[in-house]
Amino acid sequence: MEINKKGLQLLQDSFLRERVFGFRELSEEKIVQRMRNLDLHLEGPFYCVVLFAPYLMEKEADLIDRLLLKLLGSVRDEYRRSGMESYTISDNYCNIVGVLSLPSEEAYHKLNKVTRKLTNELIRKYDVDMFVGVGEMVSQISQLNKSKDTAAEALAYKFTFSNDHVISAKDVKRYYSQGTLELKMHYDWVMGCFYDGNLDLMAVRLGNLFAEVSAVSTNSLDSVRNVCIELTASLLRVVREMGVTNSPEINGIYTYIAQMSSEAEIEAWFLNYCAGLLQKVGELRKDKNQQILNQAERYIEENLRDRDLSVQTVSDYVDLSAPYFGNLFYRIKGMHINEYINRARVKEAQRLLTESTEKVAAIAASLGFSSPNYFNSVFKRYTGTTPQRFREMR
Numbered sequence: 001m002e003i004n005k006k007g008l009q010l011l012q013d014s015f016l017r018e019r020v021f022g023f024r025e026l027s028e029e030k031i032v033q034r035m036r037n038l039d040l041h042l043e044g045p046f047y048c049v050v051l052f053a054p055y056l057m058e059k060e061a062d063l064i065d066r067l068l069l070k071l072l073g074s075v076r077d078e079y080r081r082s083g084m085e086s087y088t089i090s091d092n093y094c095n096i097v098g099v100l101s102l103p104s105e106e107a108y109h110k111l112n113k114v115t116r117k118l119t120n121e122l123i124r125k126y127d128v129d130m131f132v133g134v135g136e137m138v139s140q141i142s143q144l145n146k147s148k149d150t151a152a153e154a155l156a157y158k159f160t161f162s163n164d165h166v167i168s169a170k171d172v173k174r175y176y177s178q179g180t181l182e183l184k185m186h187y188d189w190v191m192g193c194f195y196d197g198n199l200d201l202m203a204v205r206l207g208n209l210f211a212e213v214s215a216v217s218t219n220s221l222d223s224v225r226n227v228c229i230e231l232t233a234s235l236l237r238v239v240r241e242m243g244v245t246n247s248p249e250i251n252g253i254y255t256y257i258a259q260m261s262s263e264a265e266i267e268a269w270f271l272n273y274c275a276g277l278l279q280k281v282g283e284l285r286k287d288k289n290q291q292i293l294n295q296a297e298r299y300i301e302e303n304l305r306d307r308d309l310s311v312q313t314v315s316d317y318v319d320l321s322a323p324y325f326g327n328l329f330y331r332i333k334g335m336h337i338n339e340y341i342n343r344a345r346v347k348e349a350q351r352l353l354t355e356s357t358e359k360v361a362a363i364a365a366s367l368g369f370s371s372p373n374y375f376n377s378v379f380k381r382y383t384g385t386t387p388q389r390f391r392e393m394r
Contacts, residue, residue, distance in 0.1 A: 012038050013089050016099055020049060020089070022145035031141045041085050042101040046108060046137050049144055050075075050115060051151040052096035052122075054130040064094065067126060071096050074125075078118045083107065099144065108137045116164045123165070131158040134168040157230065186212065190231060191238070197278055203271055210263055224263045228270055229254050235277060243288070244280050292318050293332055296325075300341055304348055307368040311337045345369070346382045353391045360387045 015038055018024050019031070026034070035042060052075060056064050072088045075098050079086035085101040102108050111134060119132050135151030138144065150169035158167055186209040193202035213227050214220035232253055260266050299317045303309050314337060315325035329337045345367045352363050364375035364387075379387050 012040055016087055016089050019144045020097055020148050028140050028142050044101055046102040048100045048137050049135040049147040049151050050098040051133040053155055054128045056094050068094055082114045112168050116166045119165045132166045136169045194274055206267055224266055225257050228257055228266050239277050242281055243284050300344055304345055305366055305368055309341055342378050346379050354394050
């Protein structure tokens with residue numbers, strides 16, 4: 001059965017996704033046979049994955065897909081013009097995945113130069129920010145997913161190792177081979193201190209990170225600046241996800257850090273900056289927590305007569321887990337939520353006992369108490385007298 005051009009492209013894309021993302025293991029022999037059947041010209045003998053990560057979130061939704069298609073075509077065509085057979089697919093994050101067939105090791109050596117030129121053209125032509133990770137060279141199609149993984153790993157260090165928006169896995173690997181600990185581990189330690197709000201421990205972690213970077217760098221101050229920028233960018237992403245919207249853009253911070261003249265100055269600035277962000281996060285959390293409590297109090301007031309009213313029903317209403325909401329409520333209000341519900345019911349009972357002639361048992365039932373005796377017990381706990389005696393005193 002003959003397959004039309006569009007159908008063939010879909011099959012090619014599907015096959016490349018299997019290889020790049022490691023969805024299904026196949027022997028090299030079966031892979032080569034499938035490639036022939038699908039008219040995929042990836043003869044090698046070397047292969048590489050290049051991962052383009054454009055920042056498209058600020059674009060209009062109807063433009064993203066059209067821009068993505070243009071980027072896919074531009075990446076593919078430019079590599080082919082440079083003598084490297086190339087196919088492109090996109091992943092679930094609107095990244096461009098370039099699958100390259102390299103005729104020689106020399107082609108891999110010039111790949112960074114070609115990629116930098118292409119990246120700058122794409123940024124200028126399509127007015128889009130992006131970073132690009134170049135994976136390690138592999139010698140078999142079955143290893144494409146490993147090349148993709150190293151390209152993604154390289155992207156994690158875009159401010160530390162970036163050369164004109166391009167980060168090569170071999171540069172990151174060369175840095176590691178000089179004996180330093182993995183930077184990501186240090187980053188995670190520093191970020192963990194931020195999550196915990198522990199600036200004292202962060203100062204220790206940051207000093208260790210800067211010392212590791214300085215020990216293996218030919219220009220320690222530039223390296224420390226780059227690491228500080230990487231950490232600051234991570235912090236900004238985190239606090240914006242938390243809802244802090246009035247923090248500065250990373251480009252302005254980059255210029256500011258680049259003017260710092262010592263590692264001590266950089267470290268002091270970063271710790272002070274973290275303190276300011278933590279204060280903003282704290283204020284935001286306080287506001288959000290108060291909004292949640294206001295919602296909960298309104299819900300309780302409107303559902304006092306519901307016998308099933310409890311920490312579970314209220315936490316479901318505010319869309320939080322019962323343990324988390326219960327702790328939050330107690331921390332802010334100074335009482336457990338069941339106590340708050342009982343107090344609110346007793347207050348409403350006082351009003352009904354004063355303004356109506358309903359029997360005590362009927363009031364107890366209408367406010368969700370399981371029995372008149374339990375109602376009497378709760379009422380006396382908070383007022384010092386029984387419901388009947390309270391009515392007689394009015």
